[in-house]
């Protein structure tokens with residue numbers, strides 16, 4: 309053996325040391341949770357328990373707020389929570405609006421000259437009034453924005469306004485593209501009615517070109533007459549738009565028998581693992597139990613409910629005893645007014661409780677890519693980022709400020725820290741609010757991974773606080 313200088317030996321020792329640090333690569337805090345996160349991952353990914361919860365929730369069918377199926381989903385969710393052995397399982401009443409789609413949603417481009425009539429694939433927007441029984445037939449005006457609508461003014465009298473602005477494909481974030489086009493769906497009918505229009509057709513909010521109409525909430529301004537509002541599929545929006553360019557005047561007939569049914573009592577469903585030391589401090593994992601009614605609301609948002617429940621199941625089955633309470637809340641009425649989130653925040657049961665974190669999963673059951681936490685509060689972001697090496701192997705490649713959602717917004721206003729698992733949602737709007745949002749559109753492993761991440765995050769936060 310060759311003699312080595314002290315310097316060489318020192319260099320070698322340093323190299324070995326840094327190699328070790330690199331291999332482990334964990335901070336002290338991370339090291340203390342590594343075993344737990346490994347066990348959560350192994351238990352979560354070994355089977356399809358989260359997906360099975362999703363299967364059972366979607367088996368109820370569409371869960372439109374105030375509907376008999378929504379009531380059935382509340383009953384099912386209650387028994388699922390009991391089956392999982394959660395504590396304090398109960399429902400909390402929520403007064404919600406009820407609207408029914410009816411069984412007629414027909415539209416067609418009226419025949420002209422030698423051209424035959426062309427049927428259009430449409431659906432009522434949620435909350436829309438129906439048409440008169442014989443329908444509405446009127447010339448159509450293609451409009452791209454509420455500003456353009458305002459500039460047209462009296463031209464719109466007696467017409468059907470066709471809001472045809474697509475989601476902006478150039479944006480990387482599909483939610484930003486959706487947000488940028490949703491104003492026509494939500495407020496288009498009242499804006500058009502203010503100019504004397506008789507009905508509106510709104511281009512479905514999706515990147516995909518197909519014949520599936522996508523529903524979603526529309527709201528009436530009490531100052532304008534209530535006119536019917538329908539979503540038209542993107543493929544048919546293209547057909548209609550091309551024909552309007554080609555022919556001088558294009559008329560469309562629209563017939564729908566959707567209607568408002570007043571107010572009914574529904575409920576949020578709550579269950580938890582009660583904290584062993586600080587039970588009044590709560591880490592909330594939420595999703596919304598209601599859905600739109602064209603599909604089964606698998607991604608939106610049975611997946612969020614299933615992920616929250618599975619996260620609690622994992623923590624419980626591993627025998628972990630969180631210091632603070634980890635609670636699953638399955639909210640009612642996210643889609644049709646957000647009354648569930650508001651009712652939860654002010655329910656009498658909240659007395660003496662303090663919600664440290666309110667995480668909402670409502671971005672589809674897709675593969676997780678990141679974590680959003682803390683909104684504008686950078687301190688909690690830094691605290692959670694101290695565990696990033698535990699989350700990275702689970703697919704979390706970034707931790708950014710953000711989180712929040714319709715259901716948890718009232719809690720965040722009260723001081724809870726928002727949090728959310730960010731998924732790769734490029735395909736989300738293909739299915740969102742349409743007949744395509746069914747169980748088969750969710751990949752089991754992607755959902756299980758989301759549940760594991762939620763479980764790890766909730767457990768660490770329950771131990772460490774904020």
Ligand SMILES: [Zn+2]
Pocket residue numbers: 596608609642670
């Ligand atoms: Zn949703």
